[in-house]
Amino acid sequence: DHYSFAVVGPVNMGKTSFINAFLGLRKNDEGAGKVDEGETTTGEPKKYRSPMYKYLEFADMPGWGTKTNLSATYYKEKKLDTYDGVILFVNVLNDSNLLNVAKQLLDHNINMIFVYAKTDLALIDEVRRDGLTDDGESFDFNHPKLEEMQEFLNKWLSQRRNEHKMGLNQEQSGKYKKLADMPVFFISNGALLYQTLKTKNEKTSLNENGNNEEILDRLFYDERELRSELIQIAKEKLGIDAMK
DSSP: OOEEEEEEEEETTTTTHHHHHHHHHHOOSOOOOOOSSSOOOOSOOOOEEEESOOTTEEEEEBBSSSSTTTTTHHHHHHTTGGGSSEEEOOOOOOOOHHHHHHHHHHTTTTTEEEOOOOOHHHHHHHHHHHHHOOOOBBBOSSSSOEEEEEEHHHHHHHHHHHHHHHHHHHHHHHGGGGGGGGEEEEEHHHHHHHHHHHHTTOSSSTTTOHHHHHHHHTTTSHHHHHHHHHHHHHHHHHHHGGGG
């Protein structure tokens, strides 16, 4: 009666924050997963059901790359073959841990989706470092305009997607070139939470004249596309009647 996604990736990559945001839970809300610096998800994965999409289940998995969660044995030890699909959180594309798990998922024909979280932070770093848009015009980050930011962001996201796919296509060989065809999304957990709360008609902490961080949360990254992708995958597996 549900479609189960394992949410996996390195330590401190926003996996639990993603689940909270998709569910519309702030970190201090009842039922929210614990969020803190370092690895807070240990032991057996905790599973969450979406109140809006009850057919979607997320399993919050411990991060790999620690002494207790080695990537070489991660697929088998975490029993990833028992899940319908896997959401792979990416830190850097040439992460051997990530590629090792992704290849095993491909070997076993398990649906996977690549997700880059903390995209808002990456955008801030680039704008502050370069101070320029693609057109070479100066960008005043201290007084951002939402429409200008969204236009810049859309171009920036398109470049990042192309870099991701080209990187996998060039670095992999044989059947593993198929990894470049797997869906990829760049998201901000803050923006995802904001959108979820708006969908639920709940009040947000953001005001119309918010500070820089609040404005960044009102931008659209790939959150809507990712939400639609997860729903569509579940519909195709469960059948349309399961959505009623």
